Amino acid sequence: MDAGVAHQPLQPGLYIVATPIGNLGDITMRAAETLARCDGVACEDTRVTGKLMKHLGLSKPLWRYDDHAGEKDRARLVAAMQEKAVALVSDAGTPLVSDPGYRLVRDARAAGVPVTTLPGPCAAIAGLTLSGLPNDRFLFAGFLPNKDKARREALDSAAKADATAIFYETAPRLVKSLEAIDRLMPDREIAVARELTKLHEECRTGTAAELAAHFAAHPAKGEIVLLVGPGASEPAGEHDIDGLLSEALQSAKPSQAAAQVAKATGQDRKALYARALELRSA
Numbered sequence: 061m062d063a064g065v066a067h068q069p070l071q072p073g074l075y076i077v078a079t080p081i082g083n084l085g086d087i088t089m090r091a092a093e094t095l096a097r098c099d100g101v102a103c104e105d106t107r108v109t110g111k112l113m114k115h116l117g118l119s120k121p122l123w124r125y126d127d128h129a130g131e132k133d134r135a136r137l138v139a140a141m142q143e144k145a146v147a148l149v150s151d152a153g154t155p156l157v158s159d160p161g162y163r164l165v166r167d168a169r170a171a172g173v174p175v176t177t178l179p180g181p182c183a184a185i186a187g188l189t190l191s192g193l194p195n196d197r198f199l200f201a202g203f204l205p206n207k208d209k210a211r212r213e214a215l216d217s218a219a220k221a222d223a224t225a226i227f228y229e230t231a232p233r234l235v236k237s238l239e240a241i242d243r244l245m246p247d248r249e250i251a252v253a254r255e256l257t258k259l260h261e262e263c264r265t266g267t268a269a270e271l272a273a274h275f276a277a278h279p280a281k282g283e284i285v286l287l288v289g290p291g292a293s294e295p296a297g298e299h300d301i302d303g304l305l306s307e308a309l310q311s312a313k314p315s316q317a318a319a320q321v322a323k324a325t326g327q328d329r330k331a332l333y334a335r336a337l338e339l340r341s342a
């Protein structure tokens with residue numbers, strides 16, 4: 061980074077800045093530059109962000125903006141953004157992802173303040189990429205609730221989504237959550253991604269029962285992303301196939317009916333043709 065550029069002030073506005081989730085080397089160049097050039101940093105915990113700033117050799121005003129921030133705190137910050145460049149960070153990772161900032165961004169946008177984002181580390185995405193679970197469709201659902209009924213409901217809606225589900229989890233609750241997943245989705249592939257980007261990074265996969273047994277015997281430590289793979293798409297049962305073939309046979313020859321059903325179900329066309337002949341002569 062050009063030292064001259066690094067210290068030029070930024071345009072007033074809100075800068076959403078992602079920070080490392082463990083390994084400080086993951087700070088992006090834009091994040092470091094923005095923290096160097098902003099007028100102040102809105103953060104969850106001034107001690108945590110103070111350490112990051114010290115690591116970067118920076119000293120800036122730090123303004124507390126956490127889960128307890130109210131309308132007045134927000135209004136004060138939004139007013140400041142009219143004249144100052146305010147960086148928003150959370151303790152770790154991407155602000156707003158299971159972290160404060162959603163209302164601040166809404167209010168800033170509503171007030172006509174320029175808002176920009178500096179993407180970077182996010183535990184959910186890091187866990188997904190490490191897990192090896194299908195990632196073409198995924199559902200991020202934040203922290204799994206602690207209460208049994210709410211947890212069951214959250215897992216139930218994850219079970220219905222045709223996607224890998226990603227949850228944030230804490231070490232003391234992990235085994236209970238895995239047991240709850242086992243009751244609902246015993247066949248799913250599960251991944252427990254722990255301490256991502258840190259010295260003891262680990263990603264363990266298996267069924268929920270296997271992982272519950274492992275972590276009951278070896279209690280997990282540190283920060284955790286819990287991922288639930290999608291259910292296998294059910295192959296159409298024999299009954300469905302007969303139904304589909306019979307329906308197709310009403311307006312098509314056996315070869316055409318077999319081709320149609322093969323296309324719809326992915327099943328073998330020759331076998332379907334043989335079954336279509338059987339059905340027609342039954």
Ligand code: SAM
Binds near residue numbers: 081153255284
């Ligand atoms: N905003 C953050 C992000 O972008 O990932 C998440 C903040 S949320 C309050 C904190 C949770 O994220 C932790 O309880 C854990 O579930 C997950 N997490 C954060 N850092 C992690 C890491 N290094 N390894 C695994 N999980 C992590």
